[in-house]
Amino acid sequence: MSDIPIAINYHLNKHCNLRCKFCFATFRDVPGALDVHDARALLTRLREAGGEKINFAGGEPTLFPHLALLIEHAKALGFTTSIVTNGARLRPLLERHAEALDWVGLSVDSSHEEVQAALGRGRGQHVAKSIAHADHAHAVGVRVKLNTVVTALTWDEDMSDLVRRMKPARWKVFQVLPVAGQNDGDVDQLLIPATAFEAFLERHRPLAAEGVPPVAEDNQAMRGSYVMVDPLGRFYSSLTGRHEYSEPILQVGVAQALRQIGFSMAKLRARGGLYRWER
Template identity: 60%
Template sequence: MLPPAVNFHINRHCNARCRFCFATFRDVSGQLSLPEAMKTIDLLHAAGAEKLNFAGGEPTLHPQLGALLRHAHGLGLVTSVVTNGARLERLLLEHAEVLDWAGLSVDSAREDVEVALGRSRGQHVAQSIRLAALCRASGVRVKLNTVVTTLNAEEDLSGLVRQIAPERWKVFQVLPMLGQNDGAVEPLLISAEAFEGFVRRHEPLRAEGLAPVVEDNDTMRGSYAMIDPAGRFFGNATGAHVYSDPIVTHGVAATLAQVGFVPHKFEGRGGRYTW
């Protein structure tokens, strides 16, 4: 059964080179045309989707992101982008009225760590703080996504989280994925104990309504309904991507069944919330 929230990775192209990226899609060629992407959204809506998260790559670099947001919003879907902020300011200026959420990807309060992770060439933290304020001023709700690695596992991000002030803060244990980040992610992998230590350090934020929504490796595997740039569901339960047949030709139910999605894991990680 399709969960109410779906992640649609609409492109491979990205301006960053994050060493831990689990969605490089180096094994995927091509991406959907605008009519095909819109048809995919129609099918997701008909199958019961309520919220559509546009991801990448970097989705703000997709030339038709605005049209896709407008189409999804017109169907009544809650819309979201997961972004490093590349062209978010322009997106807000042109399409804020059809964008409900912006998920900002920030892993450290230190600019040098963000550079070392491949997240940016500098000023990513400052830009993210500014963009969070701009989102709120534009009526767009803010989510924060943080990946915990060897480079930031000892950090205290409490000050940064307070500055960004997200309505939802997702904290992920860095996830190795064969065919996507192998050969780059290995020095960044952390133990369960190190991840738990990071989570405990930020537990006091709970009293301020900023407690992290925590996902370790096991929680992430098989718990997301994800679509690749070629319009296929993909799963990660095996530790590598498994791709379905194209959704537009084979339908939502048949293709989702091909990738190992586990509905109770979606519910267990808190995938359903007030959006």
């Protein structure tokens, strides 16, 4: 298989405590999720197929009741482990499982609490809570990644001071992505042209001199460049503008399922998806 799934995003569940208007992983069309036994088996298959880094996402992954067990299992298999979270139940995870968790990705799209609330991310305390989570992660030796989605409400903002305060090892900056069947109807008023996205990036490029350059991903860079697994254990892609799913990985194997969704290793490399992620 030419395209080995080195870095994998496993969306464990579709449940979330927030309602971000731009979310492209609502999984309205996915009933349920794998049980913990099959989820463990899936991780084993992915590792055997060449997986090196596993990122647990959702929905909100900290709401998945067996997240800690899967992180521990993934670390025992030899994965670099990561989660991307709004912080809902992050504190106990950091307190009890920091040795098995290499990265925590915190989702923050604005420095302003009222803007975060308008986007559907929290009710006015999201920024403050995210700063506290970043401090906690640093204190227990877990590397911090910051994920920012740039929208019509934020493209002209300067987040430099917040980025400096949170001290991420990596800052991912995404152009808001429309995906049919996932966020249509909610995301329309938040979409931005390439010029607005570039203006946001240009404003923050001086952070590169401080060791935190924005790692940019526009809509074209995102499509087809991720190995993503849905809650039912299928690879999926949004190459066509909506989610297209493979057959279940545990039934047909990693290689066959991956071929069904059009993943491109070349696009992953082009967007800077390969980096020094080891702890």
